[in-house]
Amino acid sequence: MKKYLWLAPVMLLAAACKPETDNTASLSATPTEIEFAATGGAAQTIAVTAKNVAWDYSVPESTGAWITAEKRDGGLSVMAADNMSKDGRTGQIRIFAENNDKVPAISITLRQAGNADAPDLYLTVEPASLTFEGEGAAPQEVKVTPSVETLAWSAAAEDDAAAWITVEEGNGTFTVSVQDNPEESRRTGRIIVTPSEPSAEAKAVIVVQEGKIVPPSLTVTPTDPLAWEYDDLNQAYLTVTAVNCTWTAKAVDEEGKATDWISLTPDKNDTQLNVRPATRNTTASSRSGYIIISVDAESVDEVRIAASQTAAPDHFSTFNNDIDLNTLGFSWARSNLNPRYPDDLFLYPWSSWEINILSDGVNFNPNTGKFDGTGHKLSFNIITDRKELNDEMNYVIPDGDYIVGPAKPAPEDPDDLATSDPFTILQGRKTSSFWAPYQGFWYMALTDGATDGDMAPIITGTVTITKQADGNTLYRFDFDLTDDMNNRITGTYEGSIGLYVNGVQIPE
Template sequence: MKTKKILLAAAVALLAASCNKTETETKSLEVSPTSLEFEATGGTVQNVTVQAQNVTWEYSVSAAAQAWMTVSQEGNVLTVSVADNNKGEQRTGQIRIQVTDGSKLPARGVTVTQQANANPPEMSISVNPSSLTFEGEGAAPQEVTVTSSSETLTWTAAPDETSGEWITVAAAGDKLTVSVADNPDTQRRSGSVVITPSDDAADSKAIRIIQEGRILPPSLTVSPSDPIEIPYNGIDGKLYVLLTVTAENTEWSAKATDAEGNALDWATATASTGEGYINLSFTRNTQKQPRSGILVVTPTAEGLNELRIPITQTAAPDHLTTLDGDLDLTTLGLDHGYSTLMPYAPDDTLQPTIQWELNLFSEGLSFNRNTGAIEGSGHRLHFMPVTERIEMNDDDMYILPDGEYEIVTPKPHPEDPDAIYYKDAWTIDKGTEGTTTWNKYVDFWYLEYRDNEVVGAAPVVSGTVTVTKMEGFENSYVFEFDLLDDIGNRLTGTYSGSIGLNVNGRQLPD
């Protein structure tokens, strides 16, 4: 009997130990109830009991419901309250309960439903003004009044996501003060302040914020600003200089004057204010003295001084021309010519080239064959093209070959007195000044006459003459001129017509 009692006691102890171990290892998580329903208004409170065995837990409220649902915990009881529903539609939220100790138990949820408001009150906010405009720099804060339709409806304000760096807000009562930082740019910028009501039954409002660009102080610069130095015949063949003008908040004008403020007669400043540049144009200096002036740029804004840039133009080198600019030969009215071919019989020597002497005249001017003088008033072009040896043709005529003739410096005579001297074909010697009155204008010259006297002259020192024989006319040609005188004036144009022909004093028929 004693042995049986001992065995029975051991069995009871083993059973008890087994039961305690099972109870300790069991884990569970339950909530009750799993759903709550609230009236639209009234402020009632309801509880949720969390039954947790051998686990720890926590709760969270769904994001959409956090604005109107409040949950607090005391022990294993969650107390749930809701704000009045001011909308005419039902709303639903979730409370989530989940373990926090790593137990593999599913989360539990409580669905909270609040009924729609059968007579929803008006919930709205208004702002006045709805937009604000600030100066670019040093702008004073401005105030906005925010009006709620209900005393229980509150609001918060903040700049939008892109404007937080330069817009700040401060709220007090129904007033919202908006401030802006200085605008670092000259362009205006814009943003907004968003007013968010405490009840989502009311719509948010946005206040438009505009800030003007930074206003730069008046300024005026000209580039280049160094003194302007002009060669007598222009810069790279151009008779103008472009200067860039940068103006901020000022109008401006430009002029070229002498030291006393009088307009120059050789330079003009044209202001293109809309495009920001000055065209300083000038003429060639045909005088043997330099000349000077001042480019004056005048702003209209107060506090800015005018800019004065010295202008100088170098003196012309020693020259013979009397022209003070380019000459269009076509406008001179050249309408007839006279030419001489030397020698009459080019095959009686060993010279490989021969030379023509041509004179082109305008009406009123002619060559006196008896005296060799130029008589009358008008214009004359004198030049002497060199060609290869040519023979008289079957019509008893010599033909000036077609082609381009280049104006060149005359070849020096050979030192050997027995050497044959000849000029190169397809050339025309440049104009030079002779040593005697009757032979003053040697080789290529443009000359103007008045009553038998030369009143204007220009030696041609470079360029080309292109010759084309006119079909059907024995002594008629087309001459195209592209010439420069000794200070760079261009003489261009065309002559079409007869040049006559005189060979060693024998006049051949036109």
């Protein structure tokens, strides 16, 4: 026991005499600010003292454009390029400990004086714009000339243009290549030539690439033959697609000569062709021809579509002799007048009177707008100047001779056979309309409202209308007419005419 007690003080004394070890990491640098002359400045050294840590440095991109730094024993050697600008400039170098975030980094401030004798700095690019074909375009070269040899530059496509423009820098030039343009429309981009000195202005080269060339073509749908009944004036619609060319259309007969029985009307966008017979076929022979659509490109074939219209029946009249209207028992009449309102004047500068003269057995059904019963009906439309209420609050049909004839084309739409001059009556015609197959001037015999009896379209003639002095609604009608079988239809009706204006009875 005594032996161990003696050794303990000795061991404690030995431990107390062991020297201490300092493991603290630190980093310092001097100087922290360096001044450079505008030109010809020598390299300067930054002394770096690192204790228990390795160190490194970094130069920001903006500073690296004119500062060169090199790590050497005991510090950092720093060199400034000649300042070609009248303005001074400032930069920084950062010295930091490697893998030790606890040691603060050191910032070194670098200043360089402006150059009082600095030359003008600028770049010249030639050419300032380039144009490429849409496909298979060869590369083109741009020459860059700096005002001084020491002025460096770089070139790069700007923004989205970098996706299709490639720039390859050379010695005093750069070469521009473009990818094939996948679109038909042209595209534009820019290449920015940036000088190494901020005081010099950057230059832009405009790059234009044409759209890809699509060969001309013509497509028409449908191309099936077009066929109309003799009285069918309905339009057929052809969709026309012309690519990189302009199309035109014409109608020809079987011999290739121009024909006018087919009406062709392109739409305002030249994407559709409206086709229909110009008139109903009134002849006993069918007619045929072709619609030819062609373009102004020799490599594209024309499109030829057959068209035909059946022959007209010999006649619509069921009579083989003249007709005396006085024997048919006409006893009452009604009329409809449009328009009623003054603001309709823009659309309807005239007045149209729909007149029906009827025998006792025929009645008007207001629920259906049709005539029921069995008897005789004489229906026609007379055209007058626009009529308004007179001082006695009545509408009056002007006296005079009204001539039967065809409708005239509307001024704003030559294909719309819907107008006529005052003191005329639209002649009778058969249409393909399910709702109104008999339009214009017709005589018809009705059987229980059906129009399957005797009938005659009035084609020519005169109706003389005379207002009687002893009443606001009393008129005399003298008829001297001809149907489509050249039968004369004559007679007189004298009596009151019920007036309805837009469906309202006048006087109410």
